[in-house]
Amino acid sequence: MIVTAERFDRLTPAEVQSILELAGAASDTDGAFPLSEHVVLHLRHGGDEPSVHLVVRDDGQLVGYAHVDVTDPVDGPSAELVVHPQHRRHGLGRSLVKAAVQVATEADPAGRLRLWAHGDHPSASALALGLGFSRSRVLWQMRRSLFADVPEPVLKDGVTLRPFVPGQDEEAWLRVNSRAFKDHPEQGKWELRDLLLRMKEPWFDPQGFLLAERASELVGFHWTKVHGTLDGEHHHDPIGEVYVLGVDPSAHGLGLGKALTAAGLRYLRSRCLDQVMLYVDESNVAARSLYTSMGFSRWSTDVLFVRAQY
Ligand SMILES: CC(C)(COP(=O)(O)OP(=O)(O)OC[C@H]1O[C@@H](n2cnc3c(N)ncnc32)[C@H](O)[C@@H]1OP(=O)(O)O)[C@@H](O)C(=O)NCCC(=O)NCCS
Known part of the structure; x- marks a missing residue:
């Protein structure tokens, strides 16, 4: 044919x-x-x-x-x-x-x-x-139930959490995002346009976009997302997502990744969701072990194929 x-x-x-x-x-x-x-x-x-x-x-x-x-x-x-x-x-x-x-x-x-x-x-x-x-x-793609236990977030070193404020936090967030994802092939390259495009989406919810600050400096964030409620394009039950989770290299080792994950999962649970998913590189052993310790397990796999260069 x-x-x-x-x-x-x-x-x-x-x-x-x-x-x-x-x-x-x-x-x-x-x-x-x-x-x-x-x-x-x-x-x-x-x-x-x-x-x-x-x-x-x-x-x-x-x-x-x-x-x-x-x-x-x-x-x-x-x-x-x-x-x-x-x-x-x-x-x-x-x-x-x-x-x-x-x-x-x-x-x-x-x-x-x-x-x-x-x-x-x-x-x-x-x-x-x-x-x-x-x-x-x-x-x-990893998933876990939100009915299972989610630990209380433990914040050390004077770190506090608050929601993202549109019109105020964009530049600081882009800075920490690019530092946290310096070696990531896509996420670390986001520019203001990439952020604003997502902030215009019907699912965007600043209350679920948590920022961690230490001495008024942004040091980490957990941006959650809800699929399948507002945009009418999904044909499945609503599900939460750990959309982007990042910790500034200056704040590694404080348990912030765990605390931010827990805080985001608790937020998603407060929205009456019963499941949460996320994407992580198979090669990102640190992130995989964080998520596994938070009760996630593998659900599906995406593969990138590359064409040999001539
Ligand atoms: C992958 C996909 C695009 C293939 O489309 P398709 O029109 O069925 O593919 P083709 O008919 O052109 O198949 C080309 C060759 O791929 C291989 N192939 C395709 N489907 C296959 C299958 N189910 N099992 C084994 N080989 C398969 C065969 O070698 C086939 O050649 P042949 O039919 O002469 O044996 C389709 O299954 C799809 O849409 N999948 C979901 C989306 C996706 O995975 N996209 C990424 C593609 S890299």
């Missing part, structure tokens, strides 16, 4: 809706939503970043989609893709990856492409490895 992916710089609202429905159908089948939060935000809100959308249709129905982000000159282009469960094993995935490689090659002289697969499915691995990609990074 010959499959051609159409290429667009912009999508109509109806196409965006079809892509989100396609992603929802794949999520129901695979048990993992195939697009990242970043891509969903971009689809819903647009923005000034030039992304390329690749679309495959069958009889007018949108059955395959790839999002190619060509804005990162440091790590090179990245892509995510999904094929409708009833249209798989007909070469659509392969043709979307090949089209994404073509887009990436035009944007990046080294011909690099990073491919994210949400859920560690054999189909994604077989497709990516078969086209010359290799596994590079593995991200765990």
Whole structure:
């Protein structure tokens, strides 16, 4: 079967809706939503970043989609893709990856492409490895119940907690975020725009964005998030998330990570949620052991495939 992916710089609202429905159908089948939060935000809100959308249709129905982000000159282009469960094993995935490689090659002289697969499915691995990609990074989703015990946060060294205040705390938060995530491939690079975009989301709740201060200096934070209540796009029960947790290197060793985690979990429990999830790099042994000690265990896995450079 010959499959051609159409290429667009912009999508109509109806196409965006079809892509989100396609992603929802794949999520129901695979048990993992195939697009990242970043891509969903971009689809819903647009923005000034030039992304390329690749679309495959069958009889007018949108059955395959790839999002190619060509804005990162440091790590090179990245892509995510999904094929409708009833249209798989007909070469659509392969043709979307090949089209994404073509887009990436035009944007990046080294011909690099990073491919994210949400859920560690054999189909994604077989497709990516078969086209010359290799596994590079593995991200765990961890979960725990909020019915189980959450310890009382223990704050040492005069540290106090308070909620984030919009219009006041943005710059200080960006500073600590970049110091806490200095070696993180994505989180440490956030700029004001990245923060403001999320503050505009319907789920944003400053009361659940906890800041830890010592002598009026921000030294850590726990930004929680609630999925599935306000935005009407989720088809599952509400669930809390440890969205971003960071401690400034100057305050490591005080037990602040544990105290902030506990305070955030207690906040999520006060919102009547019964479960909480988070993402952590499989290679981040320190964070994994913190979360394991706080009762989390692995729920699912996301894999980053990279294309060998030519
Ligand atoms: C992964 C995905 C995109 C594959 O789409 P697809 O249209 O079924 O893939 P193709 O038909 O183009 O398959 C290309 C090759 O991938 C491999 N492959 C795909 N699905 C497979 C499966 N279930 N088991 C084993 N190999 C598989 C095969 O080598 C196949 O070639 P073949 O059919 O000639 O044997 C699709 O399953 C999907 O949308 N999954 C959820 C989202 C996701 O994981 N995206 C990340 C992709 S890296």
